[in-house]
Amino acid sequence: MAAKTYQEVMERRNQIMKEAVGIDYDRFRRNELVFDYEKMMAEVGYQLDEIREIQGQTGVGKTPLLELENLTAIARKLAPAGKGARIFIKDEASNPSGSFKARRASVSVYHAKKQGYSGVVAATSGNYGAAVASQAVMRGLDTIIVQEVYDSQGKGQPEILEKGRKCEAYGAEVLQLTVGPELFYTFLKVLEDTGFFNASLYTPFGIAGVETLGFEIISQLRKDEGQDPAVVVCTNAGGGNLTGTARGINKAGAKETAVVGASVDLSGLHMASDRDFNRKSFTTGHTGFGIPFATWPDRADVPLNAARALRYMDRYVTVKQGEVFYITEALAQLEGMERGPAGNTSLAAAVALAQEMDRDEIIVVQETEYTGAGKHPIPQLNFARENGVEIRRGDPEDEVPGENIIIPEEPGQIKARDLDLKRIRLSYLNKALENSGLKELGREEVKFLSAEINLSVEKTRELLEENFEVEIRL
Amino acid sequence: MAEKIPAGSWVQIHDIELAAEERAPQVPEDTGRVPLEKWIKGFLQEAAELDEEVEIETVIGNRYRGRLVDADPSYDHSFGKAVPELLQVGRELKEMLREEGGE
Numbered sequence: 001m002a003a004k005t006y007q008e009v010m011e012r013r014n015q016i017m018k019e020a021v022g023i024d025y026d027r028f029r030r031n032e033l034v035f036d037y038e039k040m041m042a043e044v045g046y047q048l049d050e051i052r053e054i055q056g057q058t059g060v061g062k063t064p065l066l067e068l069e070n071l072t073a074i075a076r077k078l079a080p081a082g083k084g085a086r087i088f089i090k091d092e093a094s095n096p097s098g099s100f101k102a103r104r105a106s107v108s109v110y111h112a113k114k115q116g117y118s119g120v121v122a123a124t125s126g127n128y129g130a131a132v133a134s135q136a137v138m139r140g141l142d143t144i145i146v147q148e149v150y151d152s153q154g155k156g157q158p159e160i161l162e163k164g165r166k167c168e169a170y171g172a173e174v175l176q177l178t179v180g181p182e183l184f185y186t187f188l189k190v191l192e193d194t195g196f197f198n199a200s201l202y203t204p205f206g207i208a209g210v211e212t213l214g215f216e217i218i219s220q221l222r223k224d225e226g227q228d229p230a231v232v233v234c235t236n237a238g239g240g241n242l243t244g245t246a247r248g249i250n251k252a253g254a255k256e257t258a259v260v261g262a263s264v265d266l267s268g269l270h271m272a273s274d275r276d277f278n279r280k281s282f283t284t285g286h287t288g289f290g291i292p293f294a295t296w297p298d299r300a301d302v303p304l305n306a307a308r309a310l311r312y313m314d315r316y317v318t319v320k321q322g323e324v325f326y327i328t329e330a331l332a333q334l335e336g337m338e339r340g341p342a343g344n345t346s347l348a349a350a351v352a353l354a355q356e357m358d359r360d361e362i363i364v365v366q367e368t369e370y371t372g373a374g375k376h377p378i379p380q381l382n383f384a385r386e387n388g389v390e391i392r393r394g395d396p397e398d399e400v401p402g403e404n405i406i407i408p409e410e411p412g413q414i415k416a417r418d419l420d421l422k423r424i425r426l427s428y429l430n431k432a433l434e435n436s437g438l439k440e441l442g443r444e445e446v447k448f449l450s451a452e453i454n455l456s457v458e459k460t461r462e463l464l465e466e467n468f469e470v471e472i473r474l
Numbered sequence: 475m476a477e478k479i480p481a482g483s484w485v486q487i488h489d490i491e492l493a494a495e496e497r498a499p500q501v502p503e504d505t506g507r508v509p510l511e512k513w514i515k516g517f518l519q520e521a522a523e524l525d526e527e528v529e530i531e532t533v534i535g536n537r538y539r540g541r542l543v544d545a546d547p548s549y550d551h552s553f554g555k556a557v558p559e560l561l562q563v564g565r566e567l568k569e570m571l572r573e574e575g576g577e
Contacts, residue, residue, distance in 0.1 A: 006496055073571055119534070142534040152508035161551040168515070173532040176513040177491065180505050182498050186491055186512065194536070274505040326563055333564030334571070374551035382554035393559050407559045411567065 009188050017302060020191040020198035022115055025303040033436035034448040035304055037311075041247075045208035045306075046107055048251055052212055054110045058138045060102045061212050064091045065220040065364070070334035071347075075354040078412045085230065085357035087350055089365040090217055093339055096138075097166070098370025100213055101131035104240060105199060107209040109135040112197035118142060119196040123187040123301060125149065125160045126237075126284045126342075127369055132199045133170035143172035144196065146187045150178045151277045158383050159283045159342070162374030179277045184301060201240055202300040202307050210244020211251060217364050218252035228254040230361040231353060233346040236261035236316070237289035239297060239309030245366050246312035258314040262349035262416065263290035264342075265318040266401045279402035281321050281384045285345040290316075291419075295427040298435075310428055311454050317416035319348040320396040322406040325377040327351060327414065341377055343369030352416040381405065425453040426467055433468055440471045478521040479545045485518045486547040487530055487540030514538050515547060 003009075009016075018024065028040040046054065055061045068087045076084030095102035105122075109132060112120050119142035122132045129145035136143040145167045149156045156176075167174050175190070177183055191198055200206060214232070221229055232249060234242040246259045264286040269276040271288040280286070290309075294316070297305040324341050327348040332338040347365045354363050373379065385391050390404040396413055399406040408414055429449060438445065441464065450460035457474075464470055479485060492510040516530030516538065528542045 006492060006498055070567075070571060074567060077570060077573075144534070144536075150511070150513075152505075152511075154511075156551070158551040161549070165549050165551070168533075171533055173534045173536060174515070178508070178511045180497065180501055180510050182492055182501075182510050185498070186510075270502050272500075272505055273502045274508055325560065329560050329563040330567055334567055373549075373553055376553060377560055378553045378555075378557050379551065381557045381559070391557070391559050407563070411570075 006185050009185050013188055016188050016192050021203055021302060033432060033438050033445055041204050045204035048211055051107055051208055055106045055212060058106055058135055059096050060106045063094045066091055068335050071351055074411050075351050079355035082359060083355055084359050085354040085361040085363045087354050087363055090367060092367040093370045097131040097134035099127035100367045101128040103209040103213055104206045105131035105135040107205040108199040109139050111205050113139045113141055117197035119194060120199040121190050121196045122199045123183055126163060128201055129163055130166040133167045133172035137170050144190055145172050146175045146183055146190060148179055148183050149176040152178055152274050155278055157278060157283055158374035158379045162372055179274050181272050200302050201238055202302050202305045204306040207240055207244045207306040210240060211248035213366060214245035214248025215252045217366060218249055218254045229257050229364045230357060231258045231260055231363040232366050233260045233262050233350045234366050235285040235343060235345040236263050236309055237284045238307055239293045240307035242309045243307045243312055259312050261309060261313045261316040262346045263287045263318050264324055264345050265320055269402050276402060278387050279389060281380045281405060282342055285342040287318060294424050296431045311452060316419045316421055317349050318419060319345060320399045322396045322399055323348045323408060323414045326408050328377050338371055340369040340371040340375050341380060343367050348414055349416040352414050428453055443474050446472060476523045478523055479518060481518055481521045483518045483545050485530060485542055486513055486515045486544040487528060488513050488543045489540035
């Protein structure tokens with residue numbers, strides 16, 4: 001039996017991963033810095049038509065795209081004359097497991113079955129666990145979900161407890177852990193012991209599965225409204241939602257559509273801290289995942305992450321926890337749709353963004369998620385209060401993550417606050433250069449970096465020359 | 475003498491996955507002071523009392539050992555009390571929609 005200390009298991013990670021994903025990632029690497037992202041997506045992933053077929057077999061996708069007329073009217077009342085885009089929402093809660101994550105799981109589980117694995121494992125405290133479990137039931141595979149649930153007092157995040165329950169409802173084995181990055185260690189041991197497939201969120205299978213979401217939005221709007229959306233807003237955490245959606249939008253040929261990432265502002269809270277764990281009221285869709293993954297995607301549970309949000313982001317905004325709870329309440333009360341808060345992060349941003357846009361333009365919120373006990377504004381706010389977080393109405397601008405949650409007094413206080421993409425790009429470049437150790441960059445390297453940060457080769461070169469000690473030979 | 479939980483019962487076990495000193499070097503200081511703990515549910519293989527070391531078989535047939543902590547474990551997460559800070563939101567927005575002008 002293989003040795004099981006933390007260090008020993010981590011040292012075997014590449015071998016374990018290779019067997020559990022069946023992808024030889026080295027094939028796509030060109031050097032210490034460059035890898036062929038599109039080749040990886042093309043060779044390992046599936047084509048859009050195949051994915052639509054695979055998802056059709058298990059009832060995934062083809063979700064309704066609904067116009068939010070009342071929220072649009074509110075945005076127009078707040079907007080300058082002539083402004084206030086129409087807001088649409090893609091009701092992803094109507095997927096079999098209640099979120100867009102069914103798309104992300106569908107291809108992985110299909111692939112695992114085709115490759116002869118008897119089960120799938122996923123490390124996730126989010127909706128993805130239920131999605132994997134649900135898809136696995138439909139394909140006749142076993143599921144193990146590894147979740148981070150509790151602090152050291154054994155106090156569980158209500159949102160995660162609910163997601164664990166849902167996994168168990170689909171017959172999954174759920175390993176529940178206390179806070180810490182060693183979840184990955186437990187995950188590796190499970191993969192090694194079971195020989196199951198790693199249904200990682202970050203493989204090309206997972207990301208390709210989300211492409212249908214972006215593609216559907218464009219097809220539905222062209223059919224119903226005869227136009228492309230000016231903006232699609234994606235709640236951003238690990239980056240897969242945004243990456244897959246944007247790729248789907250591109251594949252539909254919607255060249256003018258801007259893709260905006262939105263995360264809940266949890267700045268100041270440490271994601272691996274035992275103390276901070278239960279002082280946050282969102283367990284996903286927040287900056288604690290969004291920024292680290294945007295600035296360095298290859299921190300994931302696979303050697304090369306297929307979710308690379310910075311490649312596709314035209315803008316990245318944050319909203320406050322209190323604003324998302326407010327808008328979740330508004331969605332139920334004004335539009336008749338009771339949905340989970342985390343998925344409404346992008347909706348809060350969209351209500352603000354719509355006010356900057358022309359009235360004949362369309363902004364699409366590309367997901368909703370299911371709601372229920374634990375995973376709902378009421379339990380999440382009660383939990384926050386029990387943990388010493390102050391809840392009050394006021395100006396959300398005064399919100400300090402972990403100390404208070406401020407429910408806006410009126411909708412005009414909801415803002416989409418821009419993160420500085422240049423800083424995020426510089427942070428990415430810094431990590432990329434540091435990890436590669438390269439001091440000289442040729443055409444291939446600069447071209448790769450330019451795609452990674454979604455800037456022209458010229459501008460990328462400027463950024464590199466101004467900020468780093470590297471020699472560039474184009 | 476405490477009552478034994480019968481074999482075959484649906485139970486929850488607890489285990490220390492990594493002691494505090496075995497944890498990853500990069501964990502924050504507060505997290506590094508406590509162990510990484512793990513809970514799993516499954517069917518009890520032999521009758522046992524709470525706190526005893528037992529073996530379970532999970533719903534998909536895997537075997538794990540650990541300390542028996544609960545029988546018929548509950549789902550305790552709920553909705554809880556009404557949250558006053560949210561109660562007026564719907565009314566305020568509907569009132570705003572009824573108001574003239576702005577559109």
